[in-house]
Amino acid sequence: MVVKTGSDLTKEVATSIQSTLESLPPLSSNCCIYRVPENLRRVNEDAYRPLLVSIGPFCYDDPKLVPMKEQKLRYLQSFLIRNNTRNNVDYYVEAVRPWEQVIRQCYVTPVTLSSVTFTEMVLIDAFFIIELFLRAWFHELIDENDRIFNKPRMIVEVTRDLRIEENQLPFFIFKCLYDLAYSSSSGRPSFIDLTYKFFTGKKHTIPQILANVDIKHFVDFLRLCHLPTSPKPRTNRDLKFELSPNVTQLSGVGVKFAMSQSTDLLDIKFSRGILEIPRFVLTDQTESLFRNIMVFEQCHHYFNSYIIDYFAFLNGLINTPKDVEVLVQCGIIENWLGSNEDAANFFKNIFRQTRLNVANFYFSNHCTHLNAYASTQWHRWKAILKHEYFNHPWAVISVIYAVVMLRGRGDRAHRPVDIKQVIAQG
Structure with missing residues (x-):
């Protein structure tokens, strides 16, 4: 056994670290596709896991998703035959190869797939989705099989699986391949048009916010679809942060709830x-x-977390099935989960383990x-009077009498008087 001197050990450790x-x-700066933090995954693991189809490297080796690869290949085959490039796969391979490192850099952890496997995966997954979106737009492309x-x-x-954060390819590679395939086609919808139609069902003009922004991937696209047109206000850091009272408490002080006509x-x-x-x-x-x-x-837009802020606000409003019931009755919540209790649990749990940037809270x-x-x-x-005493004409007279008595007693005694007690005595 060789005994190392202190200087030898120092040099070896330093060399290893270096x-x-x-x-x-x-x-x-290309990083935009993240692993779900474990504290969030533990709250509801199924919400972050694809059920049928893998897209990109994070779920590539999941054995439960392998059977879908045949369908992806069939979609690729249909695309190539229809576009007269059946024997020109190398045309698209050559287009993707220069982007390999940029695509790899989009993932938060290193992708260990070989260059051949990685490039093949990108092409098969990208053309599967392009063909999927084309069939959603042009229904005549859907055959009986x-x-x-x-x-x-x-x-x-x-559709659900394409909205999973860990199940993404960068948006630019879809646009690159789509534009390459249809560069000379006029009147054909853009890839952004196809994406908007697939996820929203709408073919009309896409929102302006989507036309002038660098879309990272489909989850980013869906987030952008929900963003407001006005910028996020800055919260006064000197103010004490607090969520709102819940629906039941607000109803108790006379707050009314109404469904907005805004989309x-x-x-x-x-x-x-x-x-x-x-x-x-x-x-x-x-x-x-x-x-x-x-x-x-949480991972990419912590200082502009609009959707997190939205559910934080609703988390304050909705604590019980009674809160849900009020919002269902006025049309604000359309509940397809079954019971008001299920809906209340949804709003209670979706915000768990999520960090809120209180210094820039949108609903402050x-x-x-x-x-x-x-x-x-x-x-x-006012809420007490309306609820308990204005339901009958004679009750209105009692309230008027009570107000007169309150004023007289308050002037004489200079102390607060219980309006309910005065009405009862009257």
Whole structure:
């Protein structure tokens, strides 16, 4: 056994550390596809896991997703035959090769697939999705043997899987290949048009916010679809942060709830005791969709976390099935989960383990105004009067009498008087 001197040991450790440092891959600003943090994954692992189809390297080796590869190859084959490039796959390989390192840099952890395997995966997955989007736009491309569009459950699950943060390819590679295939075609929808139609079902002009921004991937695309047109306000850091009272508490002080006609999810307004909230449709697909958008915001847009802020605000409003019931009755929540308790659990759990940037909270002013309204005694009195005493003409007379008595007693005693007690005595 060779005994090393202190200086030898120092030199060996230093050399090892230096070698490790030199082998570190460079950090890239292209990084935009993230692993789900473990604390979030533990809350609901299924929400972050593809069920049917793998896209990109993170889920590439999942044995449960391998059977879908045959369908991906069939879509690629159809695309090549229809575009007269059946024997020219090398044309697209040559187009992707220069982008290999840039695509790899989009992932938060190193991708260990070989260059051949990685390039093949990118091409097969990208053309599968391009063909999928083309068939969604041009229904005449769907033949009777299509295993996705002719099986309703399949298209639902494929759509869901394309909204998973860990199941992404960078958006630019789809656009690159699509534009390469249809560079000389006039009148054909752009790839952004195809994407918008696939995820929203709409063919009309896409929102301006999507036309002038660098879209990272499909989760980013879906987040952008929900962003407001106005910039996010800065919160006064000196203000004490607080969420709003819940629906039941606000109802108790006379706040009314109304469904906004706005299609902007974040377009919530509070004025003159009325809280207007756009309709929110709650299905068994909703949780996975918004959880993945929230993961992307947590990792990539922490200082502009609009969707996280939205669910933080609703988390304050909705604590119980009774809160859900009120919002369902006024049309704000369309609940397809079954029970009000299931819906309440959704709003309670979706925000768990999520970090909120309170210094830039989008609904800060809403919460401040709602808390101020709820703490005003006069609003509470008005709610009591309306609920308990204005249901009958004779009750109105009793209230008028009570107000006169209150004024007289208050002037004499210079102390507060219980209005309910006076009415009862009257």
